[in-house]
Structure formats: C-alpha cells, structure tokens
Amino acid sequence: MAGLFGSASSTTTSASNTQGDISKDVPISNPPEDSISDLSFSPQSEHIAVASWDKKVRIYEINSQGGSEGKALFEHEGPVLSCCWSKDGSKVVGAGADKAARMLDLGQNGAPAQQVAAHEKEIRCARFVDVPGQQTPVLVTGSWDKTIKYWDLRQSNPVASINCQDRVYTMDSKDKLLVIGTAERYINVINLDKPGEFYKTMTSPLKWQTRVVACFTDATGFAVGSIEGRCAIQYIEEKDKNSNFSFKCHRQTPPNQRDVSNVYSVNSINFHPVQGTFSTAGSDGTFHFWDKDAKNRLKGYPEVGGTISTTAFNRSGSIFAYAVSYDWSKGFSANTPQLPNKVMLHAVVGDECKPRPKTGK
Structure with missing residues (x-):
C-alpha cells in the first residue's frame, strides 16, 4: 500500500513541523x-469492517x-457497537445492542451470519484472542451485564465467564x-495463559469515566482515554511503574479566553503496528x-468537521481510518440528520508516526 495517495517520499516533513x-x-x-x-481492519488483507447504529456491519x-468498494454486510437486530x-482474516464478528454477537464467514460465499455469542444485556466489545490449549479461534465478548465471556465458535455455550465489577465499556x-x-473506572488485566482469572485489577489513573483502552x-x-480530555500510559509490571504517566489532550482554549478550557472526550486510541x-x-x-517513550506529540491534525467516534490502523500502519460521526455524548436528541457520517482514509507517510530519534545528553 506504499502507493496510497502518492509516494511517501514526496510528503516527508521535518520533525519540527507538527501540523x-x-x-x-x-x-x-x-x-x-x-x-x-x-x-476494524483485517490482519491479512486490505479490508475494513465498519460497525454502525444502523444495525449493520459492512466490509x-x-x-x-485509496478507493473503496463494499464487499459484504450482515445485519443485527439492534445497533452494532x-x-x-x-486472526486469519476469514471471519468478521459484530456485537451490539441486541445482546448478541454474530459472525460472517467470508469463505462461505452467500452464507448468512450466524449468532455465536449471547449476553443478558448489550454487548459493548468483542475481540478474537489466542488462548493456549484451544485449537480454534476464541472470541471474547464484554457486556453491560458486567461479564466477559469466552466462546469456542463451535459451541453454543461460553467456555468460560468472568464477573467484572461493573458494565464493560x-x-x-x-x-x-x-x-x-x-464503569466506575475499574481496569482488569488478564494474562491469557490463565484466561479465567484477573492477573491484576486497578483503578484508572484518570479521574473521570474510562472511554477507551488500547494495548x-x-x-x-x-x-487509557477518558471523557475528560486525558490519556494515561500504564505499564503492567511493578518494575516499570516509573514509566507511567498521563497527559492532557483534546482540549481547546476559546479565543480571548485564556482561563477557559473546553474539555472533550478521548474516543479512540490505536497503536501503530510497526x-x-x-x-x-x-x-x-x-x-x-x-x-x-519520548513523551511528545509527533503530529496534530486540523478539525475534520465533526466528532471522531472511532479510528483504526491497517495491518502495515500505512492507512489510518477515522470515522467522522456522532458519538452519542449528548444523547439521542442531539443526533440530527445534518451531522456528518463518514469514514475517512488517511495515508500515513513520511515521519508522521515514526518515533523521535533518541538524543544523547
């Protein structure tokens, strides 16, 4: 994908230019x-899955x-969250407000999506994970019923379930x-060598509601990102705790109002795969x-004309996708037809995502 939107070399910028x-x-x-x-981008090809409140997952x-073409879609009975x-790029799972996770097997042309998981309340997140001893992919679902469940896709019941302190966000x-x-700022860490127990439980280092975590x-x-315009970097092991820190982001100072800061939610965090x-x-x-590691910002980008609800890098990190879409922070009544609703593809070129060179003292 090096050729996406032109050559990388033509748009290389100096490290001092952060715009x-x-x-x-x-x-x-x-x-x-x-x-x-x-x-969510495929780990094996240049395909992207898009989940929407219109009850569909599109691929x-x-x-x-940089052109795109719809290849498949499947439907839920409520908003898909x-x-x-x-991992092999053959299956896409959606999970959502219908309390179900549904899977489309892209290798079975024309076959409908199958329900592969169920919770007592809405499913907020789903991830495929590798669990030792399991021969097939394991799906993990996290729900507002305060549980996470592991699913062997060949079975109708979960292979394990863990109770969390509150709703999974x-x-x-x-x-x-x-x-x-x-909810209530709990963060649970699991070592998948022992998937049925928490390796560590902590309270978020941020003072306000957790919006997103990213490994x-x-x-x-x-x-960790919160609703209060802050991000925290948190290491798992105690020996690395001195490297933990948090910083302010996604805040704006209105013109001529130095003592005022408008604070915005951090909705999405992604790590560059390379x-x-x-x-x-x-x-x-x-x-x-x-x-x-350098504790600095590499690039900041202008406002895109609406709220950014979610983002993702592709498998090589050459494309950064972002959704300009309502984030539901102001409830149902604020979601008007005039709001933008689109997915944009940004070509990652030059030094945009490269770490700063380490300088000796």
Missing part, C-alpha cells in the same frame, strides 16, 4: 446510514489508490494481554499521533 495535513484524505464510498461505532475492500476480525488485546475497562504493540502495558507510536482521537474532531 498534519488531511487535505488528501479520502472517504469510503457508500458509508453507513447512521452513527459509526467501530472500525469494504480498499485499493492502492463493536466489530473484529479473526472497552476492551483490547495483544498477544497474551487482555485489558478490560468498566501497547509489545503487550507490556496499555493506554512503529509502536499511537493515535488519539476525540469529540473535538481532531486526531493526533504521539510517541509515548
């Missing part, structure tokens, strides 16, 4: 008809020029690390790329 460019970003054709809740193919791919996994964020690419820790740097995106309609 990013979105003028060449390309919209996905035929986007969903309602708010976009989740984006698009992206070509080397999460979507994910199996967010979840992410990398290698043997699974991190779950719930580091090396699985040594995770980032560089290990990460993105944040928020209700202020901006996204940024950061280097956690």
Whole structure:
C-alpha cells in the first residue's frame, strides 16, 4: 500500500513541523446510514469492517489508490457497537445492542451470519484472542451485564465467564494481554495463559469515566482515554511503574479566553503496528499521533468537521481510518440528520508516526 495517495517520499516533513495535513484524505464510498461505532481492519488483507447504529456491519475492500468498494454486510437486530476480525482474516464478528454477537464467514460465499455469542444485556466489545490449549479461534465478548465471556465458535455455550465489577465499556488485546475497562473506572488485566482469572485489577489513573483502552504493540502495558480530555500510559509490571504517566489532550482554549478550557472526550486510541507510536482521537474532531517513550506529540491534525467516534490502523500502519460521526455524548436528541457520517482514509507517510530519534545528553 506504499502507493496510497502518492509516494511517501514526496510528503516527508521535518520533525519540527507538527501540523498534519488531511487535505488528501479520502472517504469510503457508500458509508453507513447512521452513527459509526467501530472500525476494524483485517490482519491479512486490505479490508475494513465498519460497525454502525444502523444495525449493520459492512466490509469494504480498499485499493492502492485509496478507493473503496463494499464487499459484504450482515445485519443485527439492534445497533452494532463493536466489530473484529479473526486472526486469519476469514471471519468478521459484530456485537451490539441486541445482546448478541454474530459472525460472517467470508469463505462461505452467500452464507448468512450466524449468532455465536449471547449476553443478558448489550454487548459493548468483542475481540478474537489466542488462548493456549484451544485449537480454534476464541472470541471474547464484554457486556453491560458486567461479564466477559469466552466462546469456542463451535459451541453454543461460553467456555468460560468472568464477573467484572461493573458494565464493560472497552476492551483490547495483544498477544497474551487482555485489558478490560468498566464503569466506575475499574481496569482488569488478564494474562491469557490463565484466561479465567484477573492477573491484576486497578483503578484508572484518570479521574473521570474510562472511554477507551488500547494495548501497547509489545503487550507490556496499555493506554487509557477518558471523557475528560486525558490519556494515561500504564505499564503492567511493578518494575516499570516509573514509566507511567498521563497527559492532557483534546482540549481547546476559546479565543480571548485564556482561563477557559473546553474539555472533550478521548474516543479512540490505536497503536501503530510497526512503529509502536499511537493515535488519539476525540469529540473535538481532531486526531493526533504521539510517541509515548519520548513523551511528545509527533503530529496534530486540523478539525475534520465533526466528532471522531472511532479510528483504526491497517495491518502495515500505512492507512489510518477515522470515522467522522456522532458519538452519542449528548444523547439521542442531539443526533440530527445534518451531522456528518463518514469514514475517512488517511495515508500515513513520511515521519508522521515514526518515533523521535533518541538524543544523547
């Protein structure tokens, strides 16, 4: 995908230039008809799954020029809140407000999606994970019924279930690390070598409601984003605790009002699959790329014309997708037809996501 929107070399910028460019970003054709809740790229090909409040999961193919074409879709009986791919790229799962997870097997042309999981309340997130001893992919679902459940897709009942402290709001996994964020700011860490128990439980280092968690690419820790324009970098092991920190982001100071700061939710965090740097995106309609090790911002991008509800990198990190869509922060009544609803593709070029060179003292 090096050729997406032109050559990388032509848009390389100096490290001192932290203002990013979105003028060449390309919209996905035929986007969903309602708010976009989740984006997920295939780990094996240039396909992206898009979950929406219009009760559908859509799968698009992206070509080397940044064009897109709808390839498949399947329906739920309520808004879809999460979507994910199996590790081999053959299956897509959606999960949502109908208390079900449904899976489309892309290898079975024309076959309908099958229900593969159920909870007593809405399912907020779903992820495929590798669990030792399991010969087939395992699906993990997290629900507002305060449980997470593991599913062997060949069975109708979960192979394991864990009670959490409160409603599950967010979840992410990398290698043997699974991190779950719930209401009341609880964060649970699971080592998938022992999937039936919490390895560690903590309270979020941020003072306000957890919106998103995202695992580091090396699985040594995770980032947390809150509704109060803050992000925290948190390592799992005690020996690394001195590297933990948090920072303000997605805040705006109105003109001529130095003592006023408008605070926005951090809605999405993604780690670059190659560089290990990460993105944040928020209700202020901006996204940024950061280097956690250097503790600085690599690039900040202009407002995109609406709230950014969710984001994702593709498997190589050459494409950053972001949904310009209502994030439901102001409830049902604020979701008007005039609001934008689209998925944009941003070509990651030059040094946009590269860590800063380490300088000796």
